[in-house]
Amino acid sequence: MFRFMRCVSLAFLLCQSLWFSTAFAxxxxxxxxxxxxxxxxxxxxxxxxxxxxxxxxxxVAVSSQRIKIAAIRVKGNQRIEKSTIENYLAMPVGSxxxxxxxxxxxxxxxxxxxxxxxxxxxxxxxxxxTVVENPVVSQVSFEGNKRIExxxxxxxxxxxxxxxxxxxxxxxxVKRLQEVYRQHGRYAVKVEPKIINKDQNRVxxxxxxxxxxxxxxxxxxxxxxxxxxxxxxxxxxxxxxSHWYRFFSSTDTYDPDRLSFDKELLRKFYVQRGYADFQVxxxxxxxxxxxxxxxxxxxxxxGIKYNFGDISVNSAFKNxxxxxxxxxxxxxxGQLFDAKQVEKSVDSLVEYATDHGYAFADVDPQYKRDAxxxxxxxxxxxxxxxxxxxxxIDINGNNRTLDKVVRREFRIQExxxxxxxxxxxxxxxxxxxxxxxxxxxxxxxxQYPDKVDIDVNVKEKSTGELTFGAxxxxxxxxxxxxxxxxxNLLGKGQDLKLSFERGQRGMQIDLGFTEPYFMDRNIAxxxxxxKISRDNTDESSYSIDTVGGTLRASxxxxxxxxxxVHYSLRKDDIQDVNAASSVFVQAQQGEHTTSSIGHxxxxxxxxxxxNPSKGYYLRLNQEFAGVGGDGQFIRNELRTGVFFPVLTDxxxxxxxGKGGNIFGWGxxxxxxxxxxxxxxxxxxxxxxxxxxxxxxxxxDALGGNNYYVGxxxxxxxxxxxxxxxxxxxxxxxxxxxxxxxxxxxxxxxSNSLRVSVGAGLAWSSPLGPIRIDLAxxxxxxxxxxxxxxxxxxxxxx
Numbered sequence: 001m002f003r004f005m006r007c008v009s010l011a012f013l014l015c016q017s018l019w020f021s022t023a024f025a026x027x028x029x030x031x032x033x034x035x036x037x038x039x040x041x042x043x044x045x046x047x048x049x050x051x052x053x054x055x056x057x058x059x060v061a062v063s064s065q066r067i068k069i070a071a072i073r074v075k076g077n078q079r080i081e082k083s084t085i086e087n088y089l090a091m092p093v094g095s096x097x098x099x100x101x102x103x104x105x106x107x108x109x110x111x112x113x114x115x116x117x118x119x120x121x122x123x124x125x126x127x128x129x130t131v132v133e134n135p136v137v138s139q140v141s142f143e144g145n146k147r148i149e150x151x152x153x154x155x156x157x158x159x160x161x162x163x164x165x166x167x168x169x170x171x172x173x174v175k176r177l178q179e180v181y182r183q184h185g186r187y188a189v190k191v192e193p194k195i196i197n198k199d200q201n202r203v204x205x206x207x208x209x210x211x212x213x214x215x216x217x218x219x220x221x222x223x224x225x226x227x228x229x230x231x232x233x234x235x236x237x238x239x240x241x242s243h244w245y246r247f248f249s250s251t252d253t254y255d256p257d258r259l260s261f262d263k264e265l266l267r268k269f270y271v272q273r274g275y276a277d278f279q280v281x282x283x284x285x286x287x288x289x290x291x292x293x294x295x296x297x298x299x300x301x302x303g304i305k306y307n308f309g310d311i312s313v314n315s316a317f318k319n320x321x322x323x324x325x326x327x328x329x330x331x332x333x334g335q336l337f338d339a340k341q342v343e344k345s346v347d348s349l350v351e352y353a354t355d356h357g358y359a360f361a362d363v364d365p366q367y368k369r370d371a372x373x374x375x376x377x378x379x380x381x382x383x384x385x386x387x388x389x390x391x392x393i394d395i396n397g398n399n400r401t402l403d404k405v406v407r408r409e410f411r412i413q414e415x416x417x418x419x420x421x422x423x424x425x426x427x428x429x430x431x432x433x434x435x436x437x438x439x440x441x442x443x444x445x446x447q448y449p450d451k452v453d454i455d456v457n458v459k460e461k462s463t464g465e466l467t468f469g470a471x472x473x474x475x476x477x478x479x480x481x482x483x484x485x486x487x488n489l490l491g492k493g494q495d496l497k498l499s500f501e502r503g504q505r506g507m508q509i510d511l512g513f514t515e516p517y518f519m520d521r522n523i524a525x526x527x528x529x530x531k532i533s534r535d536n537t538d539e540s541s542y543s544i545d546t547v548g549g550t551l552r553a554s555x556x557x558x559x560x561x562x563x564x565v566h567y568s569l570r571k572d573d574i575q576d577v578n579a580a581s582s583v584f585v586q587a588q589q590g591e592h593t594t595s596s597i598g599h600x601x602x603x604x605x606x607x608x609x610x611n612p613s614k615g616y617y618l619r620l621n622q623e624f625a626g627v628g629g630d631g632q633f634i635r636n637e638l639r640t641g642v643f644f645p646v647l648t649d650x651x652x653x654x655x656x657g658k659g660g661n662i663f664g665w666g667x668x669x670x671x672x673x674x675x676x677x678x679x680x681x682x683x684x685x686x687x688x689x690x691x692x693x694x695x696x697x698x699x700d701a702l703g704g705n706n707y708y709v710g711x712x713x714x715x716x717x718x719x720x721x722x723x724x725x726x727x728x729x730x731x732x733x734x735x736x737x738x739x740x741x742x743x744x745x746x747x748x749x750s751n752s753l754r755v756s757v758g759a760g761l762a763w764s765s766p767l768g769p770i771r772i773d774l775a776x777x778x779x780x781x782x783x784x785x786x787x788x789x790x791x792x793x794x795x796x797x
Contacts, residue, residue: 465486
């Protein structure tokens with residue numbers, strides 16, 4: 001028992017001793033820590049510039065002591081100024097050091113892309129920044145590229161001469177070059193970048209390109225189409241099957257972006273023909289076994305065909321009469337459903353509401369399908385949309401073209417109410433300038449809920465042209481021409497052209513200049529200087545040389561109505577007249593000067609000025625001669641044309657007519673060089689100048705003071721692939737030419753109607769447009785001269 005008690009006592013004493021030892025050690029440790037801290041502060045004060053931290057983690061501990069930054073030391077910079085680096089650090093001398101701010105500053109320096117490495121740390125009370133600058137690109141070159149030239153590849157990459165090199169940019173450029181080649185159908189392309197180091201931290205970049213074979217579209221298949229044949233749909237999509245005759249086209253090149261566009265083309269085609277439920281289920285592309293071509297398959301769901309059901313308009317604006325609104329609607333009950341007509345109705349209603357003071361009108365067409373009755377009823381809901389104004393119009397991509405050249409084409413200005421139709425028309429006008437390959441107009445929100453910015457992004461194209469041409473026509477024989485033209489002179493939109501043409505029947509030299517906005521006003525002003533020689537010995541036994549010039553100006557009265565005025569001064573020299581020529585021609589021999597003023601009114605709503613398929617135009621020309629010179633006459637001409645598709649969009653009906661009258665005043669007769677001549681292309685089936693007054697003794701055409709000509713023509717596809725560019729036509733031409741100031745026993749003249757019928761073949765060949773017309777004159781006068789075939793061919797290269 002005693003031994004047990006002794007053990008317990010010893011254990012208690014041992015525990016108590018251990019507790020006192022631990023407490024004493026802890027107290028000593030705290031005292032030592034405090035002493036150490038004081039000694040450290042003293043050592044820091046005494047040593048000053050001694051390093052306090054060798055790593056960023058030590059800076060965190062020190063930062064709590066509110067060290068004032070005494071200086072910033074920058075090392076390794078060659079091109080970048082020290083002040084620039086300090087600005088990105090955002091920790092000026094004299095401010096408190098903050099490790100978080102230092103880390104943020106390093107991040108900002110990396111984000112500039114100027115540096116490959118950045119190290120920043122606190123040493124004493126100074127911040128030391130060590131940088132490794134990214135090299136600058138000195139030169140960029142391409143090797144192995146035969147199909148796509150350097151000037152086409154260089155704009156596609158970011159690492160251009162004098163830019164800063166980074167690995168990420170290089171990788172992006174390699175991918176972009178591969179994408180460019182894929183867009184040209186070369187999917188096996190390989191791009192290997194080579195970096196050549198040079199002095200002064202510069203590098204040369206060489207892209208070694210192995211282009212590989214071109215991947216074309218071998219076959220296009222359609223699955224699910226029941227109402228339209230494969231051939232019909234092949235004519236709709238822009239992607240085409242590869243054939244030998246497409247050697248000048250790229251439409252048979254495989255391009256995924258084009259396939260997406262084709263989906264929209266198919267949708268538009270179907271919904272304009274009643275198939276409101278149509279959808280493209282999928283588009284698949286599979287490489288053929290040889291891996292050099294694709295088989296493209298469009299899977300479609302046509303749905304059922306609908307007609308329009310009930311059509312109505314609901315307006316939130318009480319001042320807009322419902323019957324007036326219904327007159328603006330293009331869709332009619334019972335007609336085949338056509339989504340395009342719905343769009344036209346929306347545009348028409350918005351325009352009508354805008355014209356009546358509702359600038360923010362919004363038209364929402366609401367559809368109600370009845371699959372059983374196969375109808376789609378449409379309710380056009382007109383309500384007030386959000387009041388949005390145009391804040392700014394920003395133009396980008398016009399490196400050469402001045403901003404004002406683009407801005408003046410806008411139908412809407414900054415501060416105006418936002419109007420989608422005016423913006424669409426503005427984009428159309430910018431595209432019509434023909435200065436840009438691409439025009440994109442997008443809306444961008446601003447910090448204000450009622451304002452929007454309009455971003456205009458353009459991609460410029462070459463506007464300088466040096467062209468050579470050759471051709472042949474029944475009228476002029478073999479013709480060659482050369483011209484030089486700049487359509488955007490000095491980026492101001494000015495047009496300067498010099499051309500020379502020489503043929504078997506004559507020669508012509510033209511110099512012309514146009515300032516589209518004279519004195520920054522909506523007036524296009526310019527001049528023309530010309531010299532023309534024409535051999536008319538086959539038709540009228542004379543030749544004529546003309547030298548002259550014209551001053552002209554035009555302006556828009558409305559969006560589609562244009563008025564122009566001009567002053568012309570010319571000298572005509574009728575020569576090569578011999579004793580065998582008509583006495584009426586002999587009387588006209590010699591030089592004559594004409595000084596005239598005139599004007600033109602033109603109302604044009606055609607969808608294209610060169611190859612219209614819909615729309616109409618009306619043109620009135622009037623000219624008064626006698627402001628000096630020895631010619632005194634008044635000339636009036638009226639021209640008009642109507643174009644519209646029938647049955648399908650590919651079949652176009654044309655109705656074109658023109659007529660004119662000229663008469664002398666002050667006792668003067670109308671000279672031979674001022675009269676009208678009809679025939680050739682105007683009334684096919686008749687020779688050039690084959691219609692109208694003629695000298696029976698010599699068969700010379702004398703021209704006339706009055707004429708009219710009319711043409712009805714139906715132009716249609718021949719069922720061949722669109723790329724061949726073959727179209728047929730059937731036509732009826734009619735007209736007459738009569739009346740001169742000459743008189744005599746041998747003068748033959750009649751105002752009777754002449755008529756011809758015929759057919760034509762037009763080919764948009766790779767070498768230029770070719771047209772062949774066969775026409776038979778079924779109503780004519782005995783003294784008229786006819787022909788069966790008329791041929792025209794011309795090209796530029």
